[in-house]
Amino acid sequence: xxxxxxxxxxxxxxxxxxxxxxxxxxxxxxxxxxxxxxxxxxxxxxxxxxxxxxxxxxxxxxxxxxxxxxxxxxxxxxxxxxxxxxxxxxxxxxxxxxxxxxxxxxxxxxxxxxxxxxxxxxxxxxxxxxxxxxxxxxxxxxxxxxxxxxxxxxxxxxxxxxxxxxxxxxxxxxxxxxxxxxxxxxxxxxxxxxxxxxxxxxxxxxxxxxxxxxxxxxxxxxxxxxxxxxxxxxxxxxxxxxxxxxxxxxxxxxxxxxxxxxxxxxxxxxxxxxxxxxxxxxxxxxxxxxxxxxxxxxxxxxxxxxxxxxxxxxxxxxxxxxxxxxxxxxxxxxxxxxxxxxxxxxxxxxxxxxxxxxxxxxxxxxxxxxxxxxxxxxxxxxxxxxxxxxxxxxxxxxxxxxxxxxxxxxxxxxx
Amino acid sequence: xxxxxxxxxxxxxxxxxxxxxxxxxxxxxxxxxxxxxxxxxxxxxxxxxxxxxxxxxxxxxxxxxxxxxxxxxxxxxxxxxxxxxxxxxxxxxxxxxxxxxxxxxxxxxxxxxxxxxxxxxxxxxxxxxxxxxxxxxxxxxxxxxxxxxxxxxxxxxxxxxxxxxxxxxxxxxxxxxxxxxxxxxxxxxxxxxxxxxxxxxxxxxxxxxxxxxxxxxxxxxxxxxxxxxxxxxxxxxxxxxxxxxxxxxx
Numbered sequence: 139x140x141x142x143x144x145x146x147x148x149x150x151x152x153x154x155x156x157x158x159x160x161x162x163x164x165x166x167x168x169x170x171x172x173x174x175x176x177x178x179x180x181x182x183x184x185x186x187x188x189x190x191x192x193x194x195x196x197x198x199x200x201x202x203x204x205x206x207x208x209x210x211x212x213x214x215x216x217x218x219x220x221x222x223x224x225x226x227x228x229x230x231x232x233x234x235x236x237x238x239x240x241x242x243x244x245x246x247x248x249x250x251x252x253x254x255x256x257x258x259x260x261x262x263x264x265x266x267x268x269x270x271x272x273x274x275x276x277x278x279x280x281x282x283x284x285x286x287x288x289x290x291x292x293x294x295x296x297x298x299x300x301x302x303x304x305x306x307x308x309x310x311x312x313x314x315x316x317x318x319x320x321x322x323x324x325x326x327x328x329x330x331x332x333x334x335x336x337x338x339x340x341x342x343x344x345x346x347x348x349x350x351x352x353x354x355x356x357x358x359x360x361x362x363x364x365x366x367x368x369x370x371x372x373x374x375x376x377x378x379x380x381x382x383x384x385x386x387x388x389x390x391x392x393x394x395x396x397x398x399x400x401x402x403x404x405x406x407x408x409x410x411x412x413x414x415x416x417x418x419x420x421x422x423x424x425x426x427x428x429x430x431x432x433x434x435x436x437x438x439x440x441x442x443x444x445x446x447x448x449x450x451x452x453x454x455x456x457x458x459x460x461x462x463x464x465x466x467x468x469x470x471x472x473x474x475x476x477x478x479x480x481x482x483x484x485x486x487x488x489x490x491x492x493x494x495x496x497x498x499x500x501x502x503x504x505x506x507x508x509x510x511x512x513x514x515x516x517x518x519x520x521x522x523x524x525x526x527x528x529x530x531x532x533x534x535x536x537x538x539x540x541x542x543x544x545x546x547x548x549x550x551x552x553x
Numbered sequence: 554x555x556x557x558x559x560x561x562x563x564x565x566x567x568x569x570x571x572x573x574x575x576x577x578x579x580x581x582x583x584x585x586x587x588x589x590x591x592x593x594x595x596x597x598x599x600x601x602x603x604x605x606x607x608x609x610x611x612x613x614x615x616x617x618x619x620x621x622x623x624x625x626x627x628x629x630x631x632x633x634x635x636x637x638x639x640x641x642x643x644x645x646x647x648x649x650x651x652x653x654x655x656x657x658x659x660x661x662x663x664x665x666x667x668x669x670x671x672x673x674x675x676x677x678x679x680x681x682x683x684x685x686x687x688x689x690x691x692x693x694x695x696x697x698x699x700x701x702x703x704x705x706x707x708x709x710x711x712x713x714x715x716x717x718x719x720x721x722x723x724x725x726x727x728x729x730x731x732x733x734x735x736x737x738x739x740x741x742x743x744x745x746x747x748x749x750x751x752x753x754x755x756x757x758x759x760x761x762x763x764x765x766x767x768x769x770x771x772x773x774x775x776x777x778x779x780x781x782x783x784x785x786x787x788x789x790x791x792x793x794x795x796x797x798x799x800x801x802x803x
Contacts, residue, residue, distance in 0.1 A: 143790030153790040161787065162780045193790035210779065228778040232646055232732060244774045247782045250766050262782065274787045282787060285778070 140526065141195045141278035142505045147185030148513070150196065150506050158274060158282035163210035166286030168220070172299040173200035173276050173502070175512055175522045176224075176307060177333050178447050181402065182267065183509050186417070187449060189251075189268040197277025198224035198264040199306045201299060204290075211286045220290035222283055223474035224307040226262040226273060229288035240471035245284065246271040260471060277505060279526040291478045294486070300493040300523065301485055304338070308521075309492050310477035312338025312398070315445035316346050318468035319394030326350040326387050328435060329369070330428040331398035332360035334495045334521045335445055339396050340369045341490055352386055354379055354428075356404070359518040363495070375406055383435045391437035399428035400446025409454065423450020433460050444469035495521045501528035569615035572627040576612045583608030638741045639762050643769040646733040647776050649725040650704040655776065656723060657707060665771035665781075668764060679712070692717060718743045736772075740765060 141155045158167055176199050181187050201221040204214050214220065227234050231243035242261035246252060249259035252269050262284075265275015274281065283290060293302050312335050319327055327343040329336050332355035343351045344367065353364035354372045361371040372382050383392055402417070404410065405427035416422040432442050433456050442465055460467070484490055497520045500508045508522045571579065586605030590598045611617040620626065645652055655661055659680050663669040670683045670691060678698045686692050694715035700708040700722070710720035721740040728735045774781045 139788070141788065141790065145790075151790070155788040155790055158788055159786065161783055161785070164778070164780060191789075195789060226782075228774075228782075230646060230777045231773075232644075235646075244778050245782050247784060250763070250770060271782070272784050274784070274789065278788075284782065 139279040140502055141274070142197060142502060143192075144182060144190050144194045144196055145192050148183060148510070150183065150509055152503050152505060153193075155195065155278075157280050160206060160208045161282065162284060163208040164285050164287055165208040166204055166211055166214055166283045166290065167206040168200075168202040168222070168276075168281050168283055168290075169205050170200050170202040170276055170279060170281055170526050171219075172202070172303050173197050173278075173524050173526060174303060174306075174308075175199075175277070175505070175508060175524065177335060178266075178400070179509070180513055181400075181447060181449070183513055184402065185420075186401065186423075187267045187269075189272075191268060191272075194265070194267070194272070195274040195278055196265040197275035197281075198266055199303065199308070200264075200276030200281060201293070201303050201306060202281070204286075205280070207286060213287050214290065214292075218290075219293045221293055221302050221305045221478070222264075222276070222281075222290045223310075223478065224264055225471060225474055226264065226271065226284050227288060227475060228285050234288070234475075237473060237476045239473040239475040241473075248272060263471075277502065277524060277526075279502070289475065291482070293482075297485070300496060301491060302482065303523065304334075304492040304495070305474075305478055305481055305485075307472065307474065308334045308495070309338050309481055309490075310474045311335050311445045311472040312340075313342040313345075313477055313481060314472050315339045315396045315398065315443045316342035316348075318443040319343065319346075319348075319396065319441050320466075321346045321348050321394065323347060324349045325393040326352065327394045327396060328352045328354065328383055328392035328432070329364075329396045329398055330354045330432055331400075331446065332357070332364045332371075333398065336360075336396070336398035337363055337367070337495050337520075338492070339398050339445065340364055340367050343396075344368060345484070345489065350386070352383060352392065357515060357518075359497075360520060363520065379431055380435050387437070391435055391440065393437055394441040394443060395432035395436045397429045397432050397442065397444045397446045400444075401425060401448050401450075403427035403429070403446075405431075413453070422453065424448050424452050426452045426455055430454070430456060433465065436463065436465055438463045439465070441466045441468060445472065496523050498522040500524055501530045502526040503528075503530035569628050570620050570626045571611060571615050571617055572629055575627050576615055579608045579612030581612075583610070583612055636741050636743055638739065639765050640737070640739045641762070641765050641769055642735060642737045643773055644728050644733050644735050645773045645776050649727055649734045652734050652736065652776060653704045653707070653725050656772075657701070657703075665775055666768045667771065736769065738765065738769065 139155060139157050140152055142150055143153045145151050160167065179196060182190060182196060204216050204218040204220060206216060207214055225240045226245040227239040227242040228244040233241040233243055240261050246259050246262040248268055248271055252259035262271030262273055264273050265277065316339050325348050327348045329339050329351060332353050336353065340351050340353055351369040352372060353361065353369040354374050355361050356373055356375045361373060365371050370386060372379055401424035403425045410427040413422060413425040413427065417425050428446065436442055444467065485492065497518060498508065500522060502524045505524055508524065511517055511519050512522055583605045586601045587609065590601030590605055593601060659672045659674060662672050668684045670685055673681045675681055680696050682694055682696055684692045694717050695712040696709050697712050698707065698709050700706055704725060706722065706724050708722035711718050719740060719742045721738065724737045726735045771781050
């Protein structure tokens with residue numbers, strides 16, 4: 139089969155590799171019909187995630203059709219169409235039973251190595267380095283899904299791939315980030331980062347009752363997309379974010395701040411540029427500019443909700459400010475399994491059409507170019523979906539404005 | 554949830570904390586600096602003598618105060634004679650009696666103890682164990698159950714005539730708040746002087762504690778999920794890129 143393999147920093151290649159096969163009784167094999175490139179894939183692409191090995195297959199946002207099941211899988215049959223959470227979870231350990239799926243005790247075969255870094259290892263992930271299990275990912279034509287009796291969810295007839303694909307990661311991620319804000323009527327939420335996760339966080343915040351959502355970014359197309367959801371937008375290259383946030387909240391500060399940026403934050407000013415330089419030279423593991431601002435901006439007693447991925451250690455984080463203001467921090471990998479059915483319902487009810495975030499559609503064979511475009515944010519790229527079975531450049535990459543079927547799609551979630 | 558204790562055999566104060574090669578290099582470099590220093594003018598000479606002297610001192614004694622302050626240690630861990638004790642705890646979502654029953658059926662042990670090939674019962678108390686040696690071949694010993702309290706404790710030791718000697722125990726205790734069962738395993742190896750290197754290698758491979766951690770992780774997975782998570786046998790790229798435009802063969 140064809141699969142996208144990591145070969146080093148900014149070097150991914152489509153290769154012919156053997157098809158996956160059943161390794162354990164609870165496995166299933168999927169023929170993948172749609173797969174996406176995630177912002178966190180860029181951390182792998184940029185070389186910031188340790189424990190990658192040449193030839194590793196990437197991809198953790200995928201869905202498809204069951205073609206084979208292991209002897210212990212009775213809930214799925216060949217032909218079933220499913221979406222699969224990006225985290226791999228056993229369903230039986232204490233954490234899975236408590237709905238904390240991304241903290242599964244058992245699904246990371248390299249847990250004992252991982253725990254040397256973090257103390258106690260979380261779940262395995264598809265296509266996300268050997269520290270997280272080294273599982274072959276889903277930017278490929280086929281994939282093996284462990285614990286298939288627990289993870290995959292069947293998709294009802296009549297919903298095209300694009301409407302449900304993002305249940306695998308970014309929609310639940312944005313939603314959990316907003317849910318973690320403990321929103322009360324009248325609350326104002328500020329979201330750093332208008333990439334796909336930020337876009338879902340904005341819409342989820344409104345769904346969960348936020349009175350106002352303020353979104354920060356520097357790319358016009360992303361700010362526009364945020365504005366279309368009803369958010370007030372701040373271009374932090376044009377204005378001073380902390381001042382504006384204070385102004386927009388009557389001097390109180392946002393009640394909750396969502397950091398949907400993570401470890402490769404960009405910022406203006408001396409400190410962020412210094413951090414970026416250090417990071418590019420691999421002298422630092424993370425750049426916390428967005429998190430720093432979120433802490434400083436947040437109102438006293440507020441919540442800082444962090445879906446953005448961090449990997450190592452942070453410099454110059456204003457812990458003193460966080461303490462003085464009595465902030466609550468909520469963070470972590472998304473417990474996708476928890477949100478699959480509730481969010482599918484939202485989609486079915488028409489509350490949201492997740493395909494709004496797609497700007498580019500490519501063949502898997504063009505994935506290397508797609509990664510580069512996404513990394514450099516060229517061509518107003520926000521989210522790319524790959525078809526593992528399309529011939530290369532078989533379709534012209536589609537812009538949101540151009541595609542007729544998308545004009546009426548973006549369901550505006552009203553404040 | 555899981556704790557590990559490895560006995561440390563050295564403290565940092567005044568103990569040897571440099572490896573043999575580093576010591577040799579240090580003495581050589583130090584000596585060189587001191588010798589060359591004599592040919593320099595006063596200030597440079599002083600600096601070179603000082604640094605050279607320091608390097609020679611740390612090489613000769615094997616103790617570097619700077620390393621000690623930074624808690625660095627490049628010395629090879631000495632192979633002690635006496636006992637090596639390993640301990641590890643793990644919590645498993647199952648009742649104490651259920652886990653006890655699984656473990657007490659000794660022929661189950663190779664399912665989660667990776668290095669074991671087989672365990673065969675001789676009688677009520679004794680069993681014959683065959684382990685894979687990392688050096689190739691196998692190691693065998695006879696083990697005898699010492700204490701056996703269903704649902705609480707199993708302890709065992711090798712019998713006199715075995716080629717290796719170790720003892721161990723596993724305690725089962727209900728974890729608080731319905732969290733399952735806490736297992737506490739203690740293993741100790743008695744090692745005759747001079748033979749430890751071979752012994753440890755025969756029994757456990759690289760780091761003794763690592764095998765214990767791995768085995769308990771496997772046990773937890775088997776009891777909680779019915780299988781052991783693996784990626785062995787999965788596809789990966791091998792460096793062959795697909796030529797653009799070539800159709801998929803499927």
